[in-house]
Amino acid sequence: MALVVQKFGGSSVSDATGIKRVAKRIVETKKAGNDVVVVVSAMGDTTDELIDLAHEVSVTPSGRELDMLLTAGERISMSLLAMAIISLGQEARSFTGSQAGLVTDAIHGNASIVDVTPKRVFEAIEDGAIAIVAGFQGFNRGTGDITTLGRGGSDTTAVALAAAMHADVCEIYTDVDGVFTADPRVVPTAHKLDFVTSEEMLELASSGAKVLYIRAVEFARRHHVTLHVRSSFSNKAGTIVAEPKEGETVEAPIITGVATDKDEAKITVIGVPDKIGRAADLFKVVSDEGTSIDMIVQNISAAATGRTDISFTLPTGDGPRVVASLRRHQESLGFESIQYDDQIAKLAIVGAGMRTHPGVSARFFSALADNGINIEMISTSDIRVSVVTRLDSLDEAVRAVHTAFGLDANGEAVVYGGTGR
Amino acid sequence: MALVVQKFGGSSVSDATGIKRVAKRIVETKKAGNDVVVVVSAMGDTTDELIDLAHEVSVTPSGRELDMLLTAGERISMSLLAMAIISLGQEARSFTGSQAGLVTDAIHGNASIVDVTPKRVFEAIEDGAIAIVAGFQGFNRGTGDITTLGRGGSDTTAVALAAAMHADVCEIYTDVDGVFTADPRVVPTAHKLDFVTSEEMLELASSGAKVLYIRAVEFARRHHVTLHVRSSFSNKAGTIVAEPKEGETVEAPIITGVATDKDEAKITVIGVPDKIGRAADLFKVVSDEGTSIDMIVQNISAAATGRTDISFTLPTGDGPRVVASLRRHQESLGFESIQYDDQIAKLAIVGAGMRTHPGVSARFFSALADNGINIEMISTSDIRVSVVTRLDSLDEAVRAVHTAFGLDANGEAVVYGGTGR
Numbered sequence: 001m002a003l004v005v006q007k008f009g010g011s012s013v014s015d016a017t018g019i020k021r022v023a024k025r026i027v028e029t030k031k032a033g034n035d036v037v038v039v040v041s042a043m044g045d046t047t048d049e050l051i052d053l054a055h056e057v058s059v060t061p062s063g064r065e066l067d068m069l070l071t072a073g074e075r076i077s078m079s080l081l082a083m084a085i086i087s088l089g090q091e092a093r094s095f096t097g098s099q100a101g102l103v104t105d106a107i108h109g110n111a112s113i114v115d116v117t118p119k120r121v122f123e124a125i126e127d128g129a130i131a132i133v134a135g136f137q138g139f140n141r142g143t144g145d146i147t148t149l150g151r152g153g154s155d156t157t158a159v160a161l162a163a164a165m166h167a168d169v170c171e172i173y174t175d176v177d178g179v180f181t182a183d184p185r186v187v188p189t190a191h192k193l194d195f196v197t198s199e200e201m202l203e204l205a206s207s208g209a210k211v212l213y214i215r216a217v218e219f220a221r222r223h224h225v226t227l228h229v230r231s232s233f234s235n236k237a238g239t240i241v242a243e244p245k246e247g248e249t250v251e252a253p254i255i256t257g258v259a260t261d262k263d264e265a266k267i268t269v270i271g272v273p274d275k276i277g278r279a280a281d282l283f284k285v286v287s288d289e290g291t292s293i294d295m296i297v298q299n300i301s302a303a304a305t306g307r308t309d310i311s312f313t314l315p316t317g318d319g320p321r322v323v324a325s326l327r328r329h330q331e332s333l334g335f336e337s338i339q340y341d342d343q344i345a346k347l348a349i350v351g352a353g354m355r356t357h358p359g360v361s362a363r364f365f366s367a368l369a370d371n372g373i374n375i376e377m378i379s380t381s382d383i384r385v386s387v388v389t390r391l392d393s394l395d396e397a398v399r400a401v402h403t404a405f406g407l408d409a410n411g412e413a414v415v416y417g418g419t420g421r
Numbered sequence: 422m423a424l425v426v427q428k429f430g431g432s433s434v435s436d437a438t439g440i441k442r443v444a445k446r447i448v449e450t451k452k453a454g455n456d457v458v459v460v461v462s463a464m465g466d467t468t469d470e471l472i473d474l475a476h477e478v479s480v481t482p483s484g485r486e487l488d489m490l491l492t493a494g495e496r497i498s499m500s501l502l503a504m505a506i507i508s509l510g511q512e513a514r515s516f517t518g519s520q521a522g523l524v525t526d527a528i529h530g531n532a533s534i535v536d537v538t539p540k541r542v543f544e545a546i547e548d549g550a551i552a553i554v555a556g557f558q559g560f561n562r563g564t565g566d567i568t569t570l571g572r573g574g575s576d577t578t579a580v581a582l583a584a585a586m587h588a589d590v591c592e593i594y595t596d597v598d599g600v601f602t603a604d605p606r607v608v609p610t611a612h613k614l615d616f617v618t619s620e621e622m623l624e625l626a627s628s629g630a631k632v633l634y635i636r637a638v639e640f641a642r643r644h645h646v647t648l649h650v651r652s653s654f655s656n657k658a659g660t661i662v663a664e665p666k667e668g669e670t671v672e673a674p675i676i677t678g679v680a681t682d683k684d685e686a687k688i689t690v691i692g693v694p695d696k697i698g699r700a701a702d703l704f705k706v707v708s709d710e711g712t713s714i715d716m717i718v719q720n721i722s723a724a725a726t727g728r729t730d731i732s733f734t735l736p737t738g739d740g741p742r743v744v745a746s747l748r749r750h751q752e753s754l755g756f757e758s759i760q761y762d763d764q765i766a767k768l769a770i771v772g773a774g775m776r777t778h779p780g781v782s783a784r785f786f787s788a789l790a791d792n793g794i795n796i797e798m799i800s801t802s803d804i805r806v807s808v809v810t811r812l813d814s815l816d817e818a819v820r821a822v823h824t825a826f827g828l829d830a831n832g833e834a835v836v837y838g839g840t841g842r
Contacts, residue, residue, distance in 0.1 A: 016477035023478075050497065056437035057444075057501050058508040065507070068515050069500035072493040076471065079490035083479040086486070094489050099565065120565065144520065144541065 002168040003125070004029055007039040007135065007158035011175055012232040013077050014044030022173075022232065023084035026130060030090055035125045037165065039135045039158040040081055042073025063108030067137075067148045071097070074134035074154075082132045091129035095120055097137035097146070101164075102157060104138035104147045111138060111147035113156065113219075116164035133161060152213025159216045163223035170225050172212060173232035178239030179204070179211055181407045182258040186395045189408040193239050193256065198227075200256045200350050201241045203384040207348035208261025217241070244352075254360060255351030255405045258398055262345045262391060264294065265319040266376070268311040269326065271336025278333065279310060285329050291318035294346070295379040295388065307336070311377065313388060316342050344376065345394040348386040349401060361385050367404035373397045423589040424546070425450055428460040428556065428579035432596055433653040434498050435465030443594075443653065444505035447551060451511055456546045458586065460556045460579040461502055463494025484529030488558075488569045492518070495555035495575075503553045512550035516541055518558035518567070522585075523578060525559035525568045532559060532568035534577065534640075537585035554582060573634025580637045584644035591646050593633060594653035599660030600625070600632055602828045603679040607816045610829040614660050614677065619648075621677045621771050622662045624805040628769035629682025638662070665773075675781060676772030676826045679819055683766045683812060685715065686740040687797070689732040690747065692757025699754065700731060706750050712739035715767070716800040716809065728757070732798065734809060737763050765797065766815040769807035770822060782806050788825035794818045 006026060013019050022040075030036045050069050054061040061069075078094040085092035101117030124131040135154025138147050149156050155172060162170035179201070182190040196204070198221035205214045211229055220227050220241065230238025272278055279298065286293060291314050299309040314322060323340050326333070354360045364385055368375060373396065377388035389397050402408060427447060434440050443461075451457045471490050475482040482490075499515040506513035522538030545552040556575025559568050570577050576593060583591035600622070603611040617625070619642035626635045632650055641648050641662065651659025693699055700719065707714060717733045735743060744761050747754070775781045785806055789796060794817065798809040810818050823829060 016474065019478050053437065053497075053501060054504055057440050058504040060508070061504045062507045062513075065500040065503045065513075065515060068503075069497060072496040072500075075493040075496065076474075076490060079486040079493075080474060080478050082486045082489075083475055083482045086483045087479040087481070092483075092486075094486060 001033055001035060003035045003037070003165060005037045005039065005158050005162040005165070005167045005170045006173060007154055007171065008041065008081075008173045008232060009154065010041040010044050010046070010077075012173055013040060013081065016080075019043075019077070019080050019084050023081060023088055025232065026081075026085060027088045027090050030130055037121055037125065037131045037133060037161060037167070038081065039133050039154055039161060040074060040077050041135045041154040042070075043077045043080075046073040046076065064145055067108045067146050070148055071134065071137045071146050074136055078132045078134050082130075085130055085132070091127070092132055093120075093124045093129050094132040094134070095124075096134050097157070098139035100131075100133045100161070102133075102138035102160065103141055104149070106140040106143055106145065106147065108145075108147055110150035111140070113138060113149070113160045116160050118161060118164055121161070121165070133157065149215075152215055155213045155216035156219055159219045159223070159225050159227070162225045163219070167225070169228050170220065171228045171230060172216075173230060174211055175231065175233065176211065177231045177234065177236060178229050179209070179241070180257070182398055182402050183260065186260075186398050187258075187402045190402065191407075194237070195240045195242070196256060197244055197352055198241055199383060200352055201227075203348070203350040203381065204257055204259045207259035207350065207384065207386060208263075208346060209257075209259045212241070253351060253406075254353040254357045255349045255407070256353075257350055258401050258405075258407070259348045259350060260345060260394060260398055261348075262394065263316050264313045264344060264346050264388075265316040265340065265342035266311055266313050266344045266388065267319065267323060267326070268309055268339040268341070269333075269335050270309050270339065271305070271307045272310055273334045274306050274308045282310065282326075282333055282335075285325055285333070286312075286314075286322055289318065289322050289325050291315060291322055295377045295386065297377050313344070313346065313377070343391045344388050345391045346386055346388055347394060347397050347401065348384055349405065350384045352383050354383050354385075363404060364401060367400045368397055371396060371400040373400070422454055422456060424456045424458070424586060426458045426460065426579050426583040426586070426588045426591045427594060428575055428592065429462065429502075429594045429653060430575065431462040431465050431467070431498075433594055434461060434502065437501075440464075440498070440501050440505050444502060444509055446653065447502075447506060448509045448511050451551055458542055458546065458552045458554060458582060458588070459502065460554050460575055460582060461495060461498050462556045462575040463491075464498045464501075467494040467497065485566055488529045488567050491569055492555065492558045492567050495557055499553045499555050503551075506551055506553070512548070513553055514545045514550050515553040515555070516545075517555050518578070519560035521552075521554040521582070523554075523559035523581065524562055525570070527561040527564055527566065527568065529566075529568055531571035532561070534559060534570070534581045537581050539582060539585055542582070542586065554578065573636055576634045576637035577640055580640045580644070580646050580648070583646045584640070588646070590649050591641065592649045592651060593637075594651060595632055596652065596654065597632065598652045598655065598657060599650050600630070600662070601678070603819055603823050604681065607681070607819050608679075608823045611823065612828075615658070616661045616663070617677055618665055618773055619662050620804060621773055622648075624769070624771040624802065625678055625680045628680035628771065628805065628807060629684075629767060630678075630680045633662070674772060674827075675774040675778045676770045676828070677774075678771055679822050679826075679828070680769045680771060681766060681815060681819055682769075683815065684737050685734045685765060685767050685809075686737040686761065686763035687732055687734050687765045687809065688740065688744060688747070689730055689760040689762070690754075690756050691730050691760065692726075692728045693731055694755045695727050695729045703731065703747075703754055703756075704733075706746055706754070707733075707735075707743055710739065710743050710746050712736065712743055716798050716807065718798050734765070734767065734798070764812045765809050766812045767807055767809055768815060768818050768822070769805055770826065771805045773804050775804050775806075784825060785822060788821045789818055792817060792821040794821070
């Protein structure tokens with residue numbers, strides 16, 4: 001008998017029909033002889049609707065109270081799901097984050113899990129019941145207050161429970177068949193991957209692949225949890241995300257997939273005095289705005305002027321705020337001007353095979369150059385090469401690279417679509 | 422400095438505008454120098470909408486899961502209310518039933534409060550914050566599960582907290598100005614009462630007055646909690662419901678008010694064998710349907726036939742179910758036939774003055790007779806006389822009685838309108 005953790009996002013349980021469909025699927029897993037723990041997000045747009053309500057009564061809602069409010073969302077979906085399962089003849093019990101022992105720090109709106117004590121969840125499955133756990137939420141032991149985990153929180157809840165309960169697999173249900181070599185909406189020849197290493201998945205997620213949240217993948221990797229990303233609309237096997245099994249050093253493809261991110265903008269700060277600590281001052285101003293910057297490029301200083309230009313990318317949504325903050329600090333930072341460009345996109349190739357295959361970057365850049373695509377910025381990691389291109393040439397770039405690395409036929413690779421929170 | 426518990430029903434917080442209005446009122450009470458604990462119901466129709474959702478996924482929703490679902494309602498209203506208060510510059514903290522220490526038995530959907538340990542609520546007001554507590558909900562210590570208190574649960578929560586915290590007053594906010602001598606929609610000369618004893622309020626609530634729920638009044642009486650029933654739409658003083666102060670034996674009016682109940686039906690079981698225990702068997706069948714019967718009349722047995730007729734009243738909503746159940750047991754109970762009549766209404770006069778004024782019943786019956794109103798059933802208590810009349814003559818009856826007891830000018834008495842749960 002296996003212990004299976006299944007996570008269903010908000011789009012899978014957006015109405016009574018969806019809840020009944022998911023209930024049926026869960027009962028099938030149970031009847032196949034498994035112990036089942038389910039993590040569920042709030043129904044459809046519930047969270048957004050609650051946030052709207054909060055903003056109707058308060059310009060800046062209290063973090064503690066916003067968490068209290070939002071956790072009502074999973075309370076509704078999880079109890080309805082439990083009822084639907086019970087009406088199919090199986091025992092089921094729903095548990096809030098605190099009942100399921102999801103202990104977090106006290107950072108409201110973006111709490112981190114610090115401990116998982118799923119005593120009641122264990123008791124439920126020992127009694128033969130299916131346990132339904134609210135995703136996205138936990139509680140802080142010190143204050144006794146309810147917390148939420150921020151974006152991708154339900155994925156993280158599922159992985160954390162799977163780790164704490166030593167589950168055999170953590171199934172992440174979504175509206176696509178799994179992780180693809182590229183976004184099939186852009187690359188018609190893209191295909192589903194059967195297996196991706198968690199290291200690769202982490203790079204893919206960081207590069208814009210939206211099937212899984214980075215935090216959840218990191219958590220899974222650190223705690224050796226096997227993920228199975230699959231569709232809630234079919235019974236087909238999806239993509240397994242795990243550590244490669246020891247001894248199983250099959251010939252890895254050079255690259256696994258191509259990820260893209262259109263929601264990035266570029267800020268270029270021109271004429272920054274080339275003094276020690278000035279770049280640090282500048283990025284302090286940026287990070288104080290709570291944004292996460294990605295690529296950074298600093299031009300070689302022109303000796304004549306003693307000044308340099310610094311470019312970096314960041315989520316488009318944060319762009320105007322960061323620009324405004326930099327302008328407020330223009331005098332103390334001493335730069336000359338700012339350029340803001342939200343017509344860029346990020347393209348990354350990811351693959352563990354890079355480590356043993358030299359020349360991957362050259363092949364990547366050639367494929368882009370051969371198609372007349374200009375590269376504006378470059379960044380690399382151990383198993384990833386990312387570039388910034390013009391937004392309007394991104395789709396062509398993805399197709400060119402997908403072909404250049406032989407992914408069109410039966411290679412391996414990325415990720416598209418969205419998960420709930 | 423006084424400790425004030427304020428309860429706001431669902432109609433007072435049905436949208437963002439209502440929530441902000443209530444927040445303003447709470448802040449005024451706080452700024453007047455009081456410690457304030459607020460009990461709030463779910464917004465407007467939230468509870469009914471959640472119940473509808475439950476029935477979409479399950480024909481007979483699990484009691485445990487239904488309680489989990491419904492408690493999401495107060496979670497939403499209380500956190501929004503706390504946010505609205507905070508945005509007015511006052512500190513506020515919302516607490517679920519379990520966080521506020523409302524311990525109940527394990528009867529899902531209709532739990533009773535067995536203990537109140539409001540440690541966190543005390544801490545909040547000691548810190549100078551306004552505490553917002555979810556009405557209607559609690560938790561069971563044995564199972565760790567969430568429970569709900571059933572109809573009128575938020576009133577009960579407020580009274581229980583007021584009792585446990587030794588509050589100076591428990592204010593019940595509603596959409597009317599207080600407790601009236603009669604329903605002003607029926608009796609234009611009805612007026613608001615400044616004071617009603619809790620014993621009278623109990624009889625009024627039992628007789629159909631809907632401003633307060635019986636359970637909450639009983640709880641208040643047992644724990645000597647002073648209630649103040651008042652409008653959330655005005656600052657006028659409402660009606661105080663309390664024990665009469667010792668030594669304050671003012672000349673009580675003979676009757677305090679006239680209560681009515683149109684949601685009653687009458688069942689007459691004809692030709693019941695006049696044998697010992699047969700009536701008990703019959704009412705066992707009735708109570709097994711979970712209904713609460715009110716008046717019972719048994720005719721004097723006709724010696725010739727050895728049979729008798731038994732009539733009783735019950736809530737109209739339970740009528741058809743009870744009739745069907747009696748028909749199923751017709752053979753074992755041995756009666757001849759059943760009559761069902763949902764065109765009746767109940768009318769009651771209530772007043773502590775009855776104890777010292779003989780002839781109240783006679784005056785009551787005369788007033789009805791003088792207006793050609795037939796009395797079908799009669800029941801009395803220490804401070805109440807109730808009769809059953811035709812539904813279509815009820816309004817005329819109320820006006821006649823109101824006048825006969827001198828309430829039109831400046832007397833005292835009842836109650837209309839509705840509270841949330």
